[in-house]
Amino acid sequence: MNTEILGVVLQIVLMVVLAYPLGKYIAKVYKGQKTWSDFMKPIERLIFKVCGINPAEEMNWKQFLKALLILNAFWFVWGMVLLVSQGWLPLNPDGNGPQTPDQAFNTCISFMVNCNLQHYSGESGLTYFTQLFVIMLFQFITAATGMAAMAGIMKSISVKTTKTIGNFWNFLVLSCTRILLPLSLIVGFILIIEGTPMGFDGKMEVTTLEGQEQMVSQGPAAAIVPIKQLGTNGGGYFGVNSSHPLENPSYLTNMAECWSILIIPMAMVFALGFYSKRKKLAYSIFGVMLFAYLTGVGINVYQEMNGNPRIDDMGIAQTGGAMEGKEVRLGSGATALWSITTTVTSNGSVNGMHDSTMPLSGLMEMLNMQINTWFGGVGVGWMNYYTFIIIAVFISGLMVGRTPEFLGKKVEAREMKIATIVALLHPFVILVGTALSGYLFAHHPDFVASEGGWLNNPGFHGLSEQLYEFTSCAANNGSGFEGLGDNTYFWNYSCGWVLILSRFLPIIGQVAIAGLLAQKKFIPESAGTLKTDTLTFGVMTFAVIFIVAALSFFPVHALSTIAEHFSL
Template sequence: MNTEILGSVLQVVAMVVLAYPLGRYMAKVYKGERTWSDFMAPIEKWIYKLCGINPQEEMNWKKFLVALLTINVFWFFWGMILLVCQGCLPLNPDGNAGQTPDLAFNTCISFMVNCNLQHYSGESGLTYFTQLFVIMLFQFITAATGMAALAGIFKAMATRSGKQIGNFWNLLVKSCTRILLPLSLIVGFILILNGTPMGFDGKMELTTLEGARQSVSQGPAAAIVPIKQLGTNGGGYFGVNSAHPLENPTFLTNMVECWSILILPMAMVFALGFYLKRKKLAYTIFGVMLFAYLLGVVGAHYYEMNGNPRIDEMGIAQNRGAMEGKEIRLGSAATALWSQTTTVTSNGSVNGMHDSVMPLTGMMTMLNMMINSWFGGVGVGFMNYYTFIIIAVFISGLMVGRTPEFLGKKVEAREMKIAMIVALAHPFIILVGTGIASYLAVHQPELAGAWLNNPSFHGLSEMLYEYTSAAANNGSGFEGLGDNTYFWNFTTGLVLILGRYLPIVGQVAIAGLLASKKFIPESAGTLKTDTGTFAVMTFAVILIVAALSFFPALTLGPIAEYLSL
């Protein structure tokens, strides 16, 4: 077997194998059972006392959402102030200036919603202070917010009858102290041992092989990169993200970081099975997600390792595949795997430029984000899949002439309306944003000329990718797009807000409404949701919604570009 392909296979196997015990541990944490991390309890009690929180107070879904949204509003103002004023704050040895208000708005919203869409270059657009007290802080809090929301849904799904779905603050703190922090420390130590910088000195002055002088940024990268990956955040400490040799020094760190992106989203699916004591349901859901992920992985490997046919026509050998925009030390297969891993989740970090991948690989990265249900971000990935489960249950119930039920609760018109709004809002905000940008590109070329470095099909793909990435809270981009402008900062900022909070509000509301309903014991006529048949049904519903919504736009972009090769 090709060693590059073998490396990809081993990474995927490691993700699946390690996700199972981690999922069991996470279920115990959220159920309040005894675990090895109980030594963190005194620290958690100190946090609750300092913040005036009663962690034992149960919340209904409305109070749960109020707490979730309140903390996000607070951190928005915190981030805006620090980003604009960062030039005057300490830990700024390189003398970086404060961000403009429009860029600070986009940056703050982006990291607050777990997207980390970056319209700046990390080493020059931020200081060490804001890297730590805005970026790293938000990467812990926003990841924990999604995990807490899913844990609340777990409790709602497990209850026979009741309106309480847990305490948001308790779930938020435990997600940080007992899951994200320990894993980040492990990954951080691996990165430090392999050369990722961890300090507060200014730029290093080096002499290149040609004898020229070069300034190389450093800083506390090893503290930030682990949570960027584990929290499915993705914001790069350096401008080129994990393609940078200090952020991702070796093939070992590349494997560890790629593993870190997907391990928690995978584990959350297994945690569902342990929490509800319905392992078969978890295996069914995991199987659908893994199948869809592997389809993209296989396709990306094929196109990236075979290279560009236009270069073949020139008689130039391509022993390493399509390598433009990729790191030679990592290879085309490693970038192909990463491109699918980072977009099948809401991570968005890159170890090569997605703008340079082959057209159909680019289409698959976009399609992963358009569907936004294959593993997804920590917590919110399964929540998006949960929306489609509700739709599939309702459709299946209509097909067999029975009132649809899920886990013993009737799915009725109110839940279905919320699910459809959530499902259709995603393509709506993506396509409307792309349509407006495309209109301006055609009718206001003097404005859009600064945006697009590529004309025709690829230019459309760049704009479509940007809004897709924002709506899916992903953060990666086709970086041929010049996006640090008032238009892109504000429009993607709006898409970021809608793409994050509208689904969370809708999904938690559905779970809360179902939890308050009377439990109906399973009978011979109950629709089984843990079978292969229902898995295929859910998969079909997701693909149909995505295909009908996005296929025309994909045809005009990456598919047309592929056919033009």
């Protein structure tokens, strides 16, 4: 077997195998059962005491959401203050200046909503202080927020009838201390051994192989990179993210980081099964997600390893496949795997430039984010799938002439309205944003352009760059087609508002649906009950998801990625 293909297969097998026991452990943590990490209890009790929180106090879904939104509002103010004043704060050996208000708004919103879209370069756009006390801090908190929201939903569907869905603050702290922190320490240890810097010295002067002097940025990268991956955050410590040789030094670190991106989203699906005691439902959901993921991996690996047909027509050998924008030490296969892994989640980190991938690879990368349900971010990925389960249950119930039910609860008009709004919000903000940017590009280019220009590529690919930016924002992903000059007033503010709408409205809707269903009277299963843990229903859910995505996004892809593919 080709060694690159072997590496791809090994990484996928490793993720799937380890996700099962991790999911079982996560379920125990949220249920408050005994685990090996109970030594963290004194620290957790101290946190609750200092913050005046009673972790045993139950919350209804409205109280749960209120706590979630207040927390995020507080950290937004915190981040804005630090980013616009970072030039005068400590831990700044390179003398980096403050961010402008529009860039700080975009950065703060982006990291607060677990997107980590970066309209700056990490080496010059941040200081060590803000890397730690804004970026790394937010990467823990926002990931834990999504996990806490899913924990509340799991609790709501695990009981027959309840008015409460747990305690948000308890789930938040447990997510950090019992799951994110231990895994980050393991990954960080691997990175340090392999050469990722961990210190507070300024830029280092090195002599290149050509004999030239070059200044290389350093800093506490090994502390930040693990949570960037494990929390499906994705924000790079360095400007070129995990294609940087210090952020991702070797094939071993590449495997560890790629594994880190998907391990918790995969495990959270299994955790649902263990927590609610509905393993068949979890297996069904996991199977649909895994099928979609493997399909994307197969397409992208084939596209990137076979290279550009235009170069073949010129009689030029493409050793290693389409290597433009990729690192030789990693190869096209590993980059293709990463491109799918990072877009089926809301991670957004890259080990190669997506702007340079083949058109069909770009199509798959965007479709993953436009569908936004295949594993997704930690916690919120399954919650997006949950929205489509509600829609699929309703449609299936109407098709067979029965009242739609999910896990013993009737799905009625109120839940369907919320689910429909959540499902349609995603394509709405992406397509409206892309249409607006296209209009401004054609009629008012000075309004959106930066000093270095706006689009490096006109035509089909230029449209893809604009579509990708809003798709990445709406999916809380953060990756980009970097041919786009995005540090402008237009992109900073338009992307910022898309980020806010696409993060909080779905979470509010999904938690509301769970809370409303939890309050309803439980209906025991009968011969006429629609089973939602079968292969048939899994296929039905997949069809609903795909049809919504196809109807929403095929026209714009016909003018961008698909048109570019046929122009090769």
